[in-house]
Amino acid sequence: MSDQFLEYVEKHQEAFIDRLRKAVAIPSVSSDPGHRQDVFRMAEFLQNELKALGADNIETRDPGMQDFNGQQIPLPPIVLATVGNNPAKKTILVYGHYDVQPALKEDGWSTNPFELVEDEQQRLIGRGSSDDKGPVLGWINVVEAHKSLGLELPVNLKFCLEGMEESGSEGLDAIIYKEAKGYFADVDAVCISDNYWLGTTKPCLTYGLRGVSYFHMTVKGPARDLHSGVFGGTVHEPMTDLFAVMSKLVAPNGKIQVPGIYDMVRPLTEEEQRTYDNIAFEMHELHGAVGNTTNIHDEVRDVLQARWRFPSLSLHGIEGAFYNPGDKTVVPAKVIGKFSIRTVPDMKPEKVTELVCKYVNDEFAKLGSKNSLEIKCSHAGNHWLSSPDHWTYVAASKAVERVYNVKPDLTREGGSIPVTLSFQDALNKTVLLLPMGRGDDGAHSINEKLDRSNYVQGTKLLGAYLYEVAAAKAE
Ligand SMILES: *[C@@H]1O[C@H](CO)[C@@H](O)[C@H](O)[C@H]1NC(C)=O
Ligand SMILES: *[C@@H]1O[C@H](CO)[C@@H](O)[C@H](O)[C@H]1NC(C)=O
Numbered sequence: 112m113s114d115q116f117l118e119y120v121e122k123h124q125e126a127f128i129d130r131l132r133k134a135v136a137i138p139s140v141s142s143d144p145g146h147r148q149d150v151f152r153m154a155e156f157l158q159n160e161l162k163a164l165g166a167d168n169i170e171t172r173d174p175g176m177q178d179f180n181g182q183q184i185p186l187p188p189i190v191l192a193t194v195g196n197n198p199a200k201k202t203i204l205v206y207g208h209y210d211v212q213p214a215l216k217e218d219g220w221s222t223n224p225f226e227l228v229e230d231e232q233q234r235l236i237g238r239g240s241s242d243d244k245g246p247v248l249g250w251i252n253v254v255e256a257h258k259s260l261g262l263e264l265p266v267n268l269k270f271c272l273e274g275m276e277e278s279g280s281e282g283l284d285a286i287i288y289k290e291a292k293g294y295f296a297d298v299d300a301v302c303i304s305d306n307y308w309l310g311t312t313k314p315c316l317t318y319g320l321r322g323v324s325y326f327h328m329t330v331k332g333p334a335r336d337l338h339s340g341v342f343g344g345t346v347h348e349p350m351t352d353l354f355a356v357m358s359k360l361v362a363p364n365g366k367i368q369v370p371g372i373y374d375m376v377r378p379l380t381e382e383e384q385r386t387y388d389n390i391a392f393e394m395h396e397l398h399g400a401v402g403n404t405t406n407i408h409d410e411v412r413d414v415l416q417a418r419w420r421f422p423s424l425s426l427h428g429i430e431g432a433f434y435n436p437g438d439k440t441v442v443p444a445k446v447i448g449k450f451s452i453r454t455v456p457d458m459k460p461e462k463v464t465e466l467v468c469k470y471v472n473d474e475f476a477k478l479g480s481k482n483s484l485e486i487k488c489s490h491a492g493n494h495w496l497s498s499p500d501h502w503t504y505v506a507a508s509k510a511v512e513r514v515y516n517v518k519p520d521l522t523r524e525g526g527s528i529p530v531t532l533s534f535q536d537a538l539n540k541t542v543l544l545l546p547m548g549r550g551d552d553g554a555h556s557i558n559e560k561l562d563r564s565n566y567v568q569g570t571k572l573l574g575a576y577l578y579e580v581a582a583a584k585a586e
């Protein structure tokens with residue numbers, strides 16, 4: 112590990128923050144066609160940075176056109192770049208995204224979201240500071256440090272940067288699969304810095320994510336909306352049927368009622384149980400995030416397990432229902448109930464769909480209603496579980512110890528980052544999630560921030576990780 116590198120990062124932090132300031136100033140909001148040219152501008156910015164730092168084979172891949180409510184608009188490019196090409200060294204593929212969530216001052220930001228400002232607590236506030244421009248630039252800072260010091264990187268680095276992550280990563284999967292034997296052919300492991308520490312004080316490495324299966328169930332009957340004064344008590348009402356079935360899906364204590372779901376869940380071993388003992392998380396953090404004390408579980412361990420390694424079922428909404436304030440006596444003719452199941456090893460999405468559909472149809476049949484019910488799975492993304500014993504995790508763990516003087520927590524997350532699974536499946540290589548920011552960065556909300564120390568130490572961490580990878584024994 113090069114001390115020169117660590118010193119360089121420490122000394123040049125103002126320049127690194129300037130780089131982040133320039134990036135945040137480009138409002139690369141991918142969900143808004145009005146900002147599409149800014150997303151393209153952000154891709155140019157990154158290519159120019161990489162070029163100036165001597166990266167090779169800077170190429171783009173065109174994901175094609177996006178159908179935006181019938182209008183065809185071009186998708187921003189996937190930016191590929193390589194630093195170092197020594198076959199004797201390992202090759203790490205770094206993924207990040209350069210688009211951001213929307214942000215308006217009127218949403219309640221205390222500053223202009225596209226102007227990076229540092230507050231008195233040394234927090235760098237601005238849209239994209241933490242998600243994901245800070246981490247992407249962290250890698251670029253590592254490259255800059257080595258170039259300026261006249262040092263070679265300890266590994267070969269490849270970049271894959273996309274501009275549609277906040278809008279479903281349209282077109283990315285096809286390119287990952289295509290380049291698996293092309294641009295990414297010699298990759299040994301993938302590192303993604305696009306998630307967060309669990310809390311605010313201790314770094315973590317993330318090795319698992321839940322999947323999600325989303326369902327729509329439609330109940331219909333009457334040819335048109337009806338008035339309860341005329342038809343109440345005379346017809347089977349779709350909303351009544353829908354409520355009856357939806358109420359059977361999950362109990363108020365969070366237990367999924369669909370038979371067979373828990374049979375697929377990998378049993379919790381004592382060894383796994385122990386991994387939850389020392390995780391830096393406290394109940395008040397949950398209470399703070401929820402804004403109340405309405406938690407189901409009272410022990411930290413149970414909360415984390417419920418979020419990370421057990422499935423959950425949530426009811427999300429009813430399309431077609433009357434929801435405005437005030438009284439209205441409509442009987443909706445057709446209602447669509449929406450719910451999702453967060454899935455874990457070893458649940459198979461096809462089996463989940465089969466069990467859910469059978470159960471919902473059976474429960475509906477019990478109602479003896481003359482309406483019809485149709486249920487379908489609209490989207491299924493699988494869960495992901497990596498191996499924290501793999502050399503890439505061991506290297507990252509040592510890097511955390513080097514930079515932060517503490518062993519990282521090994522965490523999972525309850526949500527999904529679909530690209531993780533795409534890289535793992537397409538490349539058949541281990542993927543590491545190595546977060547830079549803190550759990551309270553507010554990635555998708557107002558006043559998004561990245562603490563200066565997370566940016567600076569995080570840049571050191573990414574560099575230190577590469578040195579530990581180079582020192583690790585290949586398998
Ligand atoms: C917390 O929940 C209780 C009900 O358990 C409710 O009365 C109270 O208003 C809630 N507090 C907040 C801040 O929403
Ligand atoms: C994936 O890689 C492992 C070794 O890490 C190997 O044993 C396995 O055969 C590979 N699978 C495919 C489909 O290439």
Ligand SMILES: [Zn+2]
Nearest residue numbers: 242243276305
């Ligand atoms: Zn992100």
